[in-house]
Structures are given as structure tokens and as C-alpha cells.
Amino acid sequence: MERPISVDTQKPHTRCAHYEWDLPDSAVTPVAHYLRRREFLRVFGLGLAASALLPPGVRAGPPELNDSLNPSYKLDGVKLTPEDLVTTYNNFYEWGLAKDQPKDLANRGWKTRPWPVEIGGLCVNPHKLDIDELIRLVGPVERRNYRHRCVEAWSMVIPWDGFPLARLVDFAKPKPEAKYVKFTSFYDPANCPGQRSNDFPWPYTEGLTMEEARNELAFIAVGLYGKPLRNQNGAPIRLVVPWKYGFKSVKSLAKIEFVAEQPGTLWNQLAPNEYGFYANVNPNVDHPRWSQKSERVIGAGFFSGKQPTLMFNGYEKQVAHLYAGMDLRKNF
Amino acid sequence: MNLVLKVLEKKIFALAVLVGVGIWLLVIPVFIGALGANPLEKLLHQSGEIAIWTLGAVLSLSPLRVLFPRSRLVNALNRHRRIVGVSACVYGLMHFGFHLLYEGDAQAIARSFSKPFIWVGLAGLSILVILALTSNNLSIRKLGGRNWKRLHRLAYLAAALLIYHQAIAGKGHWQIARWLLLALASLQIARVTKTALMKLRRPSRTMSIFGAATSPP
Numbered sequence: 001m002e003r004p005i006s007v008d009t010q011k012p013h014t015r016c017a018h019y020e021w022d023l024p025d026s027a028v029t030p031v032a033h034y035l036r037r038r039e040f041l042r043v044f045g046l047g048l049a050a051s052a053l054l055p056p057g058v059r060a061g062p063p064e065l066n067d068s069l070n071p072s073y074k075l076d077g078v079k080l081t082p083e084d085l086v087t088t089y090n091n092f093y094e095w096g097l098a099k100d101q102p103k104d105l106a107n108r109g110w111k112t113r114p115w116p117v118e119i120g121g122l123c124v125n126p127h128k129l130d131i132d133e134l135i136r137l138v139g140p141v142e143r144r145n146y147r148h149r150c151v152e153a154w155s156m157v158i159p160w161d162g163f164p165l166a167r168l169v170d171f172a173k174p175k176p177e178a179k180y181v182k183f184t185s186f187y188d189p190a191n192c193p194g195q196r197s198n199d200f201p202w203p204y205t206e207g208l209t210m211e212e213a214r215n216e217l218a219f220i221a222v223g224l225y226g227k228p229l230r231n232q233n234g235a236p237i238r239l240v241v242p243w244k245y246g247f248k249s250v251k252s253l254a255k256i257e258f259v260a261e262q263p264g265t266l267w268n269q270l271a272p273n274e275y276g277f278y279a280n281v282n283p284n285v286d287h288p289r290w291s292q293k294s295e296r297v298i299g300a301g302f303f304s305g306k307q308p309t310l311m312f313n314g315y316e317k318q319v320a321h322l323y324a325g326m327d328l329r330k331n332f
Numbered sequence: 333m334n335l336v337l338k339v340l341e342k343k344i345f346a347l348a349v350l351v352g353v354g355i356w357l358l359v360i361p362v363f364i365g366a367l368g369a370n371p372l373e374k375l376l377h378q379s380g381e382i383a384i385w386t387l388g389a390v391l392s393l394s395p396l397r398v399l400f401p402r403s404r405l406v407n408a409l410n411r412h413r414r415i416v417g418v419s420a421c422v423y424g425l426m427h428f429g430f431h432l433l434y435e436g437d438a439q440a441i442a443r444s445f446s447k448p449f450i451w452v453g454l455a456g457l458s459i460l461v462i463l464a465l466t467s468n469n470l471s472i473r474k475l476g477g478r479n480w481k482r483l484h485r486l487a488y489l490a491a492a493l494l495i496y497h498q499a500i501a502g503k504g505h506w507q508i509a510r511w512l513l514l515a516l517a518s519l520q521i522a523r524v525t526k527t528a529l530m531k532l533r534r535p536s537r538t539m540s541i542f543g544a545a546t547s548p549p
Contacts, residue, residue: 089369097505100368152503154370199505270504289450289500291443296434298369305436 065141065161065223073144080145081156083225085299090232091150092251094185094194094204102232110191112235112252121182121257124173131236135222138168143226144219149281149313151245153306155295160240161223166214168256174210178258181213182206183239183250200266206250207263207277208241209322217242217318220253243315245279276332280323281313285332337408346412350419353382358426376430381508383423384498387460388512390416391491395523414467417487421464424457424494449500456493459486491516 092102115131127134135141141161148156169181185204189195195202212218219240222229229235234251241248247267257263267275274288283293294306312319323331339345357378361367367374393410400406431450435441444450463484465471472480495516499509 085369097502097507099370154373197505267504274503286447289447291440291446293443294440296370296373296436302371303433303436306440 064226065228067141067143067161067223067226069143069145069159073146075145075147075157078145078147078157080159081148081299086156086158086224087230087233089298091152091246092194092232092234093200094192094202094252095232096194103230105193106231110188110231112229112231115236117237117253118255119168119172119257120255121259122175122178123258124175125171127172131222134168134237135163138163138171138220141222146217146219146240146242147310147313147315148240148242148246148249149295149309151247151275151279151287151292153287153290153292153295153309154298155307155309156298159225160219160221161226162219162221162237162240164216165218165220165239166216168220169210169213172256172258174258177260179210180259180262181208181210182255182257182259182263183208183253184255184257185250186252186254201269202266203254204250204266205263206239206248206265207259208248210258211322212241212319215319215322217315243281243312243319245275245281247275248279278323278328278331280319280328280332281309282311282328282332283309284311285329337404340405340408341411343412343415346415350386350415353386354379354423354426357382372430372434376427376434379423379427379430380498380501383420383427384494384508384512386416386420386423387487387491387494388516390420391487391516392519395519398523399519399526417460418464418467421457421460424460428454428457449497452493453497456490456497459490459493463487463490 088103089099090102091099092106095102095105113131116128117131117134118126118128120126120128129137141163143159143161145157145159148158165181174181183206187195187203189202194200208218219242220237221234221240222237224230224233229238234249234253237253238251239249239253262277265275265277267279268277281292286292292309295309296306297304300307310316358375361374361378362371390413393406393413393416396403396406397410431444432441435444445454463486466475466480466483475483495509495513498512499506
């Protein structure tokens with residue numbers, strides 16, 4: 001049955017008062033507005049489309065995290081990398097091989113909230129919960145300034161917001177037979193152009209030993225510079241392991257598992273001679289194609305040259321004991 | 333169509349394209365601040381990519397001429413082989429210059445020279461420099477056409493080295509090298525096949541059962 005649309009406002013509304021869909025005159029859209037309805041759609045739609053083109057920072061974004069800097073991780077005398085460089089220079093191969101691609105391609109409608117996180121494997125307290133519930137349960141969130149050293153010999157200093165990984169480990173209560181933690185990122189080839197390529201064994205996986213995961217420095221970030229993580233930085237939740245090369249710090253975590261055996265990790269599977277399981281920052285062990293003795297500081301300028309790379313990225317005091325007696329040339 | 337071909341044949345056209353690519357990808361981005369967070373790295377990568385594509389272009393010109401001897405387009409483009417080849421060398425030298433700047437100091441540069449990845453690139457570039465320096469009529473006269481041609485066959489060795497250099501430059505992927513290798517290899521295979529077929533056909537023509545009806549090629 002076709003529904004009659006009356007545009008004749010002269011007729012008394014009582015005529016069809018007994019119909020359940022009858023409306024008072026006051027609720028009727030004025031003819032002029034009705035006739036201009038497409039114009040409204042067009043203008044409104046254009047506005048929506050235009051707002052999608054704006055950089056993420058300009059849109060009405062998520063609120064500030066309101067955390068405060070943990071004074072133990074202030075990094076005195078070190079200059080923070082400007083925020084606009086941290087959010088535009090990203091190795092996130094799920095979105096493309098070039099570092100300026102993720103900032104565009106990961107912001108074309110890819111949803112990182114709500115975001116389910118699975119905590120499982122050999123633990124007493126497995127969970128499947130939304131990112132915001134996880135933050136509520138494992139928080140509070142604090143700020144830490146960490147050095148970030150990429151295996152490609154460049155570096156940044158980033159103010160992360162998050163919580164120690166140890167707190168998440170305690171929350172899950174791993175069983176004694178759990179020796180490693182395996183981290184798995186998301187798998188969404190429909191949204192993610194890079195994941196449609198066969199060059200990489202998606203999804204991205206990484207791993208830490210239990211001792212590494214419990215170290216005070218191992219961190220779960222949910223924000224940077226006081227704002228929730230941007231998609232290109234691994235929203236909504238990622239790992240940060242500052243004494244290891246950046247590729248260990250998995251972005252956009254989907255699953256955290258406690259396992260008995262050393263897990264296979266993406267880069268190690270792809271090129272075992274170039275990327276080891278430990279991947280500790282070490283100026284004395286070169287990448288086959290370049291030296292790791294020094295690094296380019298992002299934002300330092302065109303003619304800045306390189307600065308020396310520090311053992312364990314400058315965190316020797318906190319982590320060297322984890323590798324006591326280990327041949328770091330072999331276990332690179 | 334004639335006009336288009338006339339333009340394509342012009343030396344100034346080839347020069348404009350070859351220089352234009354550099355201005356577009358290496359000069360304008362500097363002035364509009366479009367090089368991103370690690371500007372020297374961007375220049376290093378872009379110059380290397382221009383160099384390898386230009387080398388790919390010059391190496392596809394002669395197989396194309398064998399495959400399509402009557403195509404006026406192919407013949408028009410083949411007039412520019414010298415300038416295209418020299419450009420590949422110039423962009424390669426820029427790439428090397430950016431590498432030195434990127435490493436920043438003598439020690440870091442020296443360390444980079446300890447890597448086979450860098451040697452392979454340098455070996456390929458050295459060949460390109462020799463070929464560019466002998467890309468003039470005087471050198472052809474001095475060396476003699478046959479020797480000059482032999483020397484310039486080294487371009488294939490340079491291509492092999494540089495495609496390998498490009499292939500291992502990326503972490504776990506070799507997109508550009510893959511396409512370049514596919515294109516150049518198929519062109520070479522097609523060219524060699526065609527030349528072999530022509531050689532096979534030639535004697536059979538002279539001994540043809542139709543006798544005198546055939547004409548020499």
C-alpha cells in the first residue's frame with residue numbers, strides 16, 4: 001500500500017484523524033522545507049565528507065587522558081620528538097610500505113573503538129573485553145617519556161600514556177608453565193590494504209620472555225602526548241618495549257597469550273638473519289645491511305648527522321640483568 | 333599523431349622529462365616542505381628510485397626497437413638513449429651523495445662501506461659512471477664501434493647489480509625490483525627469441541621451394 005503524502009496544508013487535519021499515522025499540523029514538515037530536503041542532505045553530506053578530510057587532530061577527538069608524568073621516566077635533558085613527526089612517520093606495513101602512508105590510509109573509516117582485546121593462553125584469568133573496560137580494570141594510566149629506536153637506525157623520544165605490562169600480566173595470573181608472552185595484532189584485510197599482500201605472514205606477531213614482560217620498563221600504551229593513540233600509531237592499544245628495536249612493540253593489539261614455547265614472530269620468520277627474537281638495541285651487533293652504532297634523530301634537522309646508539313637504548317641499568325651470561329651476538 | 337611524434341623526437345623533450353622528474357620529486361618537495369619527518373631519507377629513497385627506473389627505461393629501448401622496428405614511437409624514443417642513460421648515472425650519483433649526507437660523518441660513512449649491500453650499489457654505480465663518461469662521439473671513435481658496444485654491454489651487469497641492491501633495500505619486500513626485473517627480463521627474452529627466429533627463417537628463405545620469389549631481408 002502506498003502511503004499518501006499530503007502536501008496540502010490547507011485541508012483540516014480532522015479529516016483523517018482516525019488513522020494511527022495521523023499527525024498534527026505542527027508536526028508536518030513545511031512544504032518549502034520538504035521540497036528543499038535534498039539540498040539539506042547535500043549540504044550536510046558535504047560537511048560530513050569535508051570533516052572526514054580534516055586531519056584527525058582537528059575533528060572533535062576523544063578527550064585528553066588526564067594522566068601525569070611518572071617522575072622515574074622523565075628522561076632529563078632529552079628533547080621530545082614533536083608530536084606531528086611522531087604521528088606522520090610510521091612503520092605500519094598493514095597500511096603500506098611508506099612511512100607517510102599509515103597517517104592517511106589508517107584514517108579512512110577504520111574503527112579502533114569499540115575494540116575487543118583477548119587475554120588468554122596459560123593463565124588463570126582469561127578475558128575477552130573491550131579496550132575501555134581493560135583500561136578501567138588495569139589502569140590508572142600514567143605518562144612515561146621513552147627513547148624509541150627503530151631497527152632502521154633512526155630514533156625518537158615519545159611521551160607515552162599507558163600502564164606497565166606487568167600489571168596486565170598480574171591481572172591475567174599466568175600459570176607457572178607459561179614462559180613467554182605472545183602478542184598478536186589485528187587481522188582485517190578488508191580494511192587494510194597492506195594485509196592483502198602475500199609478502200608478510202599476517203597478522204603481526206611478537207613475543208617477550210616472561211621476565212621481559214614483567215620488567216618495569218615493558219609498557220602498554222593507550223595514548224601519546226596525552227591523547228588516545230592515533231590509528232597510525234597503533235590505536236587503541238599497543239606494546240612499548242623501549243630497550244628493544246621498534247618492531248618488537250606491536251601496534252593495535254588484538255590478543256595477548258601466555259605460552260610455554262618461544263612464539264614465532266613476524267620479522268624473525270621473514271628474515272631470521274636480520275631480525276632476532278630478542279632484538280635488543282645493541283650498537284655492537286650490526287644489521288647485515290647497515291651499522292647499528294649510530295642513529296638519525298627524527299626532527300634534528302637536515303645536516304644533523306647521527307648520534308651514537310646506546311646499549312639497550314640507554315636502559316642498561318634496568319634490563320642488562322635479564323641477559324646476564326647470554327651471548328648477545330648469537331641471541332641478537 | 334605526427335605532431336606528437338615530432339615532439340617526442342625533440343632532444344629538449346627528453347631533457348625536460350628527465351630533469352622534470354628530479355625537480356618534481358627532489359626539488360619542489362624541499363621548498364614546499366613535503367619531505368616529511370626524515371627529509372634526507374626521503375631524498376635518498378626518491379633519488380635511488382628515479383635512478384633505477386631511468387636505468388630500466390634505457391635498457392628497454394633497444395629490445396623495443398628490435399621487437400617493433402617499424403614503430404615510429406619506439407624509434408622516436410630510441411633517439412634519446414644517450415641522454416636517458418646519462419641521467420640514470422646522474423641520479424645514481426645524487427643518490428650516493430644523499431647517502432653520504434645521511435650518514436653524516438666520516439666514521440658512519442666508513443662503517444656503511446663495510447656492508448655488501450653498499451658495495452653492490454657502488455659497483456653498479458661505478459659501471460654507470462664509466463658508461464656515462466664514454467657516452468660521446470669522441471669515445472665511440474676512439475674505442476671503435478665494436479669495442480664501444482662491448483664496453484656498453486656492461487649496462488646489463490650494472491642493471492643486475494642495482495636491481496639486486498634495490499631488492500634488498502626494503503625490509504621483507506621488493507616491489508620495485510620485482511616489476512623492473514619482470515619488465516626487463518620479458519623484453520630481453522622476447523628480443524632474443526625474435527632474433528633467433530629471424531636467423532632461423534633467413535636460410536630457409538633463400539632455400540625456399542618458391543626459389544627466386546624471395547628477396548633478401
